[in-house]
Amino acid sequence: MKTNKYGTPCMMCDRPKKDVEFKDVDVIYENMKRMKSNQRQRSQNSLDLIRITNNLDETTKNLSVFLEQIDARWKRSKSQPTMRLTKGMTCIPIISLYPLYLKYQPILTKLNVSRPSAAPSLQNNMDRLNSLLYDFSNDTPEQNYAPQAVITATAVYKFEPRSSRELPLNRGDIVRIIRDVDAYWMEGERNGRCGIFPNTYVQINSTNQSDTQKMRAIYPFTARSDTELSLKR
The missing domain is CATH 1.20.1270 (Substrate Binding Domain Of Dnak; Chain:A; Domain 2)
Known part of the structure; x- marks a missing residue:
């Protein structure tokens, strides 16, 4: 194959082309x-x-x-x-x-x-x-609703219901007060059962923790030693 100073001639056109390095x-x-x-x-x-x-x-x-x-x-x-x-x-x-x-x-x-x-x-x-x-x-404590205090009452007399809407009570039972129905009746809950009862049959328990706790004797008790306290109903 002949060469010149311009490169190897092309086989198709016989024109010189650059050699690949x-x-x-x-x-x-x-x-x-x-x-x-x-x-x-x-x-x-x-x-x-x-x-x-x-x-x-x-x-x-x-x-x-x-x-x-x-x-x-x-x-x-x-x-x-x-x-x-x-x-x-x-x-x-x-x-x-x-x-x-x-x-x-x-x-x-x-x-x-x-x-x-x-x-x-x-x-x-x-x-x-x-x-x-x-x-x-951002739900700050000021925006939270304060929980309502639970009001309870102690039954001081036994109450026999006369209808399914009324709540039976035994002396000494603790009842959670739901609302006042009228001037004579309340609605409450005891042991999962709700009903109404006369408000004169119960005594509202104090809800203020700073007050001195007061309790009422349901049964008489005679002390047998110096460390016991006699109670009258």
């Missing part, structure tokens, strides 16, 4: 190697994104169920303050849900960077969770 072959090889590496990385990123999306879809369902329960309890506690639990018991669902929030927050961040619209339902649930956490954390 080893360094040019190395450059081509490196470029092909880089292209394959980028292709593998794009494939891996696609697989990772699919895996993250599937995990987030499952997380969305579980998180949505938890949030529905918490939201329902929150609305019920606002609308029915008398049924509301203490602050510590109210915050139990949030405390148990917070680790789940911390666990999936990095996944959500990574997904938003790569493809923000992949799981919008989870983003909505996270926004709801943030809102609920803010509401519960």
Whole structure:
């Protein structure tokens, strides 16, 4: 094969062409190697994104169920303050849900960077969770409803009911007062049964803890030693 100063002539057109050197072959090889590496990385990123999306879809369902329960309890506690639990018991669902929030927050961040619209339902649930956490954390003691004092009474006479609405009483029974029906009757609960009874048959127990506790003797008692106290009914 003849050569000239311009290079080896082409076999098709007999025009001179540039001879390929080893360094040019190395450059081509490196470029092909880089292209394959980028292709593998794009494939891996696609697989990772699919895996993250599937995990987030499952997380969305579980998180949505938890949030529905918490939201329902929150609305019920606002609308029915008398049924509301203490602050510590109210915050139990949030405390148990917070680790789940911390666990999936990095996944959500990574997904938003790569493809923000992949799981919008989870983003909505996270926004709801943030809102609920803010509401519960700002639920100060001043906003809590103070628990109502339980009023009890002691039966001083036996009462025989004459209808199913009336509550039977034995002398010495402790009754939880629910309300005053009228000037002569009360409604109360004893041993899980509710009913009405005459208010003259019971004596209201003191609810002020600072007051001296007073008790009324139901039965007479005769002391038998110096350390015992005799009582009269």
